[in-house]
Amino acid sequence: MKTNWKYLLQIFLSFLKIGPVTFGGGYAMIPMIEREVVDKRKWVKTKDVSEIFAIAESVPGAIAINSATFIGYRLAGVRGAVVAMAGVLLPTFLIVVGLSILFLFIKDNPYVESAFVGIRAAIVALIAFAAYKIGLTAIYDKTTLVITIVTAAILYFLHLHPVIIIVGGIGLGIVVVKVKSLLGYATRLERDDK
Amino acid sequence: MELLDLFWTFLMIGFVSFGGGYAMIPVIEMEVSQHGWMTTQEFTDVIAVAGMSPGPIATNSAIFVGYQTAGLSGAIVSAFGMVIPSLMIILIIATFFFKFNELPIVKSAFYGLRPIITGLIIYAAIRFAITNNVIGDFSFQTFSLLMICVLSFFALMKLRMHPIYVIALAGFFGVVLY
Incomplete structure (x- = not known):
C-alpha cells in the first residue's frame, strides 16, 4: 500500500484543531470529535461513533486520545492511529507546557x-x-x-x-x-x- | 537517570489508567511523592493547573510533573509514557476483537473495576482534603477552606457550574481571605 501523505496530514490536522478549544477534561472533547469526524468529514457513521467512544472508554488512557487513535486506525491503519494521536495530543501538550512555565514564574507572588x-x-x-x-x-x-x-x-x-x-x-x-x-x-x- | 524514571513511571500508570483521569490522581500522587519529585501540596497545584488546561486531566498532570522535574524533555517522555500503552492496546483491540467491550469477561472485570475506581477517587479527595487543611484543626482557615470546598461541590452538582469557573471563584476568595 502506497502511503498517502496528504490523507495522513488531513487526519492529523483534523484532530489538531479539536485540542485547543476544549476545557474541562477529556469528556468535553467528545462532542467536538463527533462533529469533526461524523458531520464534517463523514469519516465515521453516526451509529459507529458511539461504539468507538464505548471502546475508547474501556481501554486505559484518556477517552479523547483513545477515540482519536481508534478513528485514526480505522481510517489509515497504524500510521493513521499515530498521526491522529499526535494531532489530538500536541496542542494540549504545548498549552500545558506553557502553563507550567507561567505557573513556575508566578507561583511565589x-x-x-x-x-x-x-x-x-x-x-x-x-x-x-x-x-x-x-x-x-x-x-x-x-x-x-x-x-x-x-x-x-x-x-x-x-x-x-x-x-x-x-x-x-x-x-x-x-x-x-x-x-x-x-x-x-x-x-x-x-x-x-x- | 531521571528521564528514564519519569518514562517508566508514567508508562506503568498509562497501562492502568482506567475510568477517566481523576482515578489516576492518587496513583500519580503516590509515585511523585515516593520519587521525591513533589510534595502532595505541590501536586494539588498541578491538578489545579491541569484542570484549568484543555484536554485530559491525567495526561496534563503527567506533562506538568515531567516539566517541573526535568524540563521540556521531562514533559515529552512523560507524555509518551502515558499514551504508548493506550496506542498499543487500541491497535491490538482494533486488529483482533472489535466488540471488545461487549465480551462477558470484560464486563465482569468492569463490574469489579468501577467501584475500585470510585474508591480510589474518594481516597484522593480525603487525602487532598487533609494535606490542604480542608479537614484538620479548628481554625478560621480550616473552617473557611471547608466552606469553599462545600460551596464548590454545591456549585458543581446543583448549579452545574463549569469547573473552570469554580476554580476561578475559589481563587478569587483565596485572594480576598488569605
Whole structure:
C-alpha cells in the first residue's frame, strides 16, 4: 500500500484543531470529535461513533486520545492511529507546557499564593464530585458498595500501591461474577438505565 | 537517570489508567511523592493547573510533573509514557476483537473495576482534603477552606457550574481571605 501523505496530514490536522478549544477534561472533547469526524468529514457513521467512544472508554488512557487513535486506525491503519494521536495530543501538550512555565514564574507572588490556597479547596470539591459522578454508575448493589468502601479504606490505612489494587480489581470482578453465578445468583453487570 | 524514571513511571500508570483521569490522581500522587519529585501540596497545584488546561486531566498532570522535574524533555517522555500503552492496546483491540467491550469477561472485570475506581477517587479527595487543611484543626482557615470546598461541590452538582469557573471563584476568595 502506497502511503498517502496528504490523507495522513488531513487526519492529523483534523484532530489538531479539536485540542485547543476544549476545557474541562477529556469528556468535553467528545462532542467536538463527533462533529469533526461524523458531520464534517463523514469519516465515521453516526451509529459507529458511539461504539468507538464505548471502546475508547474501556481501554486505559484518556477517552479523547483513545477515540482519536481508534478513528485514526480505522481510517489509515497504524500510521493513521499515530498521526491522529499526535494531532489530538500536541496542542494540549504545548498549552500545558506553557502553563507550567507561567505557573513556575508566578507561583511565589503573594496574590497567586493566596489564590491557590482557595483553589486547593475547590480541587478537593472537584475530585469529590468526580467520585460522586462515577459512583452513580459504579455502585448499585451491595457488592459494589462494599468494594468501594474497602478500596478507600485499604488505600487510607494500609497505603497499598493503587496499581496493585486496580489490577486486583480486574481479577476481583471476574471472580465475584463467577462465584455468584455458581451460587445461583445473577449479577447485573451494569446499572439499569432508569 | 531521571528521564528514564519519569518514562517508566508514567508508562506503568498509562497501562492502568482506567475510568477517566481523576482515578489516576492518587496513583500519580503516590509515585511523585515516593520519587521525591513533589510534595502532595505541590501536586494539588498541578491538578489545579491541569484542570484549568484543555484536554485530559491525567495526561496534563503527567506533562506538568515531567516539566517541573526535568524540563521540556521531562514533559515529552512523560507524555509518551502515558499514551504508548493506550496506542498499543487500541491497535491490538482494533486488529483482533472489535466488540471488545461487549465480551462477558470484560464486563465482569468492569463490574469489579468501577467501584475500585470510585474508591480510589474518594481516597484522593480525603487525602487532598487533609494535606490542604480542608479537614484538620479548628481554625478560621480550616473552617473557611471547608466552606469553599462545600460551596464548590454545591456549585458543581446543583448549579452545574463549569469547573473552570469554580476554580476561578475559589481563587478569587483565596485572594480576598488569605
